[in-house]
Amino acid sequence: MNRNVLPVLVLLFALVSLGSCTKRERHPMASEGLRGEAAVNLKGFHARPTPDGATVGAIFGTITAPLGDTLRAVKVAPDVAEKVEIHRIVQNAAGQMEMRPVPWLALPEDEPVELKPGGLHVMLFGLAAPLQAGKTVRLTLLFQDGGERVLEVPIRDE
Amino acid sequence: MSDRPAARRIPLAFACLLLALLTASACGPRTSGKLVGHTRPIPKQVGGLSMSEARLGKPDTTFTFRAKRGGLLFVFFGFTNCPDLCPTTLGDLRKALRKVGPGADKVDVAFVTVDPGRDSSEAMARYLGSFFTGGHPLRPADNEQLLAVQAAFGAASSVTRKADGDVDVAHTALSYLVDEHGAVLLEWDYGTSPADLAHDLRLLLARNAGGTK
Missing domain, CATH: 2.60.40.1890 (PCu(A)C copper chaperone)
Incomplete structure (x- = not known):
């Protein structure tokens, strides 16, 4: 059971970090392309x-x-x-x-x-x-x- | 089982009564005798003043600030390059006149430009014509005439041409109701709702019809 949960957690973490990353990039003075x-x-x-x-x-x-x-x-x-x-x-x-x-x-x-x-x-x-x-x-x-x-x-x- | 319908009937009857009362108070014409607009103990007199009235395809004529016999004259000072206050006020008056119904033909509408430098006679006539048929688009001959008429109503405005070519117009945004003798009966603040405008118009038209002068 635990073996199945771990990859899911890792994936979730990765997705969340990716999400906050894009947000930060876009924040202060975004270039037109973003x-x-x-x-x-x-x-x-x-x-x-x-x-x-x-x-x-x-x-x-x-x-x-x-x-x-x-x-x-x-x-x-x-x-x-x-x-x-x-x-x-x-x-x-x-x-x-x-x-x-x-x-x-x-x-x-x-x-x-x-x-x-x-x-x-x-x-x-x-x-x-x-x-x-x-x-x-x-x-x-x-x-x-x-x-x-x-x-x-x-x-x-x- | 048998007493259930009776038990249901009482609240239903009560609900009906409540609904009837609510409808009567919310939707019926207001019967309150108090005007929403402002009145003055000694009304301002504007009946001695006149201004050039623009007419499409015809030479200008002269308009005097008085209502028709037994009628009312609505007066607003604005300009055609006005995106908000002027169309809002004229649009709300149009809605109010629809609410007033049959008596509305006794109300004349005058729209005075405070920006005659940019508002031609034709522009004024076309603009007011989009709101009302038979309205009075008025254009002062010069600044002195505008100032004299505004002073009589208690209105004011300023037109500033800026360095970049833009024109800033500031103006008071009250509306006025004048009677057949040229007395200013009522002043409405900007933003008075169509329902309140209609309420006051009905009240004053009824007063005119009753001859309680």
Whole structure:
């Protein structure tokens, strides 16, 4: 009996070490080639259909990182928008609302971070075409550990 | 065996009653007479002010900040390159007007651009037209006119052109309801829900209809 268990244990140990090894390698400043799928949960991502003549758009949704992470950047294809940034709406000293670019977004451990109207959003500048309900926008989210997530964001009114 | 259905009937009847009560309180139109928006003891007067109204394919016309007779005028200051606050507010108002139903045709919508440098008449007309038919896209002739109108409402904004060519726009994001005489009856904070907007609109439309002035 014991003779059968030992190889299994060794194999398990090897696998676990290998797993933690890849993780460590990916950690601080990962090179492009080492990118994997980031361990985050994305919920309710959607873009709002844009009014006629609008050149900007916004994407909303909720990100939860079970182990904590940082959203480093957001990307869309150039045929969607010229520029894309994370923005936060804040009230300035004069009591007016203004948008400020957020260079990075901390995702505390297991705490949902909501991108919602009046708060945070993914801002699309210079839309190549209006965002039409029923279509989708491909959005790439880049995280601290080099992981990324690509998602097809539905365009819908809510 | 025979007393089981009776025992079941009482909780069932109770559950039905509870459900009925819950439904009535949650889904029925709110009957509370208290407005969600802010009122002032002495309403601001904006009826003496006017601005150029953009119309698609037609020359601009002049719009005066007053509601139709017995109606209400909704006013919001924004700009078309606004990704969040402006479409959220206009979208929520559209939802609210659908909730209001038949009386909603007594509500006019005016959207004033605080960024006339970038918002052409055509852009304004097309933008507001995506939300409402018969809305009033308003574009100030110059900065003085914008400031005068904003001052009357208590609104403010600033447009800053940055070195990299980007334009930053800051603006107050309240919505206003004006009556037929040009008095500002109500101010709603940004983010007031469509249900609350509809509640206040119904209440004020009913007041107008009742002639309790």
